[in-house]
Amino acid sequence: MTTDKEESVSLAIFEDYSYTKAVITNDAYDFIYISPHLDDVAFSCSGTICSHRAQGLHILVVTLFTGDPKPPFSPLAQTYHRLWQVPEDTSAYQARKAEDEKAMLALETDYLWLDWREVIYRITDLANLSEVNDYTVLCQHDPLFPQLCQWFIDLQAAYPNSTIVGPLGTGGHRDHRLIFQAALSVIDPDSLLFFEDFPYAAYLPGETFELAKAYKLEKLEIDISPYLEQRIHVTSLYQSQLATLFYPPSAFRNLIREYTAGGGQQSFIERYWKPVR
Structure with missing residues (x-):
């Protein structure tokens, strides 16, 4: 386990859970962003994080599913590896982690990788993409759901003044929906936001x-608006994901500009969603 941190700074909750890397420089955070995989928060929230950092706020990005996959890989996992253009061996995840390190450095934010495995490695009998993005599967039936709920309870207890920002789950990816349902179930609504x-x-x-x-x-x-180009730059650092998620791969720049266009001239926004009591 690799840990990059000052000795005076406590890892608090994270000492009780398995993680693969931690860059922790603060005892408290204004916002804790929960990323399912090694790109989701960077793809969705980079503009807001840059805005927070410009205000002097303390930010932590926690990526939940970064556990190194173990062979033999399922046919579906092998398909993903080919799309990502990463080695078909035990180092498959190293390229993605290197990308995330560069992105977190560019965002100037603390980060931590938890050791749970993403669904294509966790549930090895998935046959195709439609089974990964399947709204008919109840997240509460995932064996990880109770542990994830407890982790969120512990997280809020350890950082009671932080706003926790998780994925809304648009697209139906099981890992995204799992986090959404767990956070919605146990986090104080006043301390919770969801990103698109x-x-x-x-x-x-x-x-x-x-x-x-x-x-x-x-x-x-x-x-x-002042941070649009930073968001585009951070997205460009995840080269393994561009061919998988954008067609052609270079289309991500225009898609970001179109998606964040706020209606006003040269106005760009990121949207979040807050539970209403």
């Missing part, structure tokens, strides 16, 4: 608003 999962929310705009209506969530918009 990019690029899925750009491809399925109606789905985001359907989810917001179903769960009675209230919209919050953050002006990221």
Whole structure:
């Protein structure tokens, strides 16, 4: 286990859970962003994080599913590896972690990787993409759900003054929905926000608003106009994901600009959703 931190700074809750790397420089955080995988928060929230940092706020990004996969890999996992253009061996995840390190450095934010495995490695009998993005599967039936709920309870107890920002789950990815349901179940609504999962929310705009209506969530918009180019740059650092999520891969720049366009001239926003009591 690799830990980069000052000795005077406590890892608090994270000492009780398995993690693969931690860059922790503060005892308290204004915002804790919960990323399912090694790109989701960076893809979806980079403009807001840059705005927070410019205000002097302390930010932590926690990525939950970064456990190194173990062979033999399922056919579906092998398909993902080919799309990511990463080695088909035990170092498959190292390229993605290197990308995330560069992105966190660019965002000038603390980060931590928890050791749970993402769903394509956790549930090895998944046959195709439609089974990964499947709204009919109840997240509460995932064996990890109770442990994840407890982790969120412990997280809020350890950082009671932090706002916790998790994925809304647009696109139906099981890992995203698992985090959404767990956070919604146990986190104080006054301390909880959900981000729009990019690029899925750009491809399925109606789905985001359907989810917001179903769960009675209230919209919050953050002006990221001064930080749009930083968001585009941070996204460009995840080279393994561009061919998988954007067609052609270079299309991500225009898609970000179109998706964040706020309606006003040269105005760009990132949207979040807040539970209403």
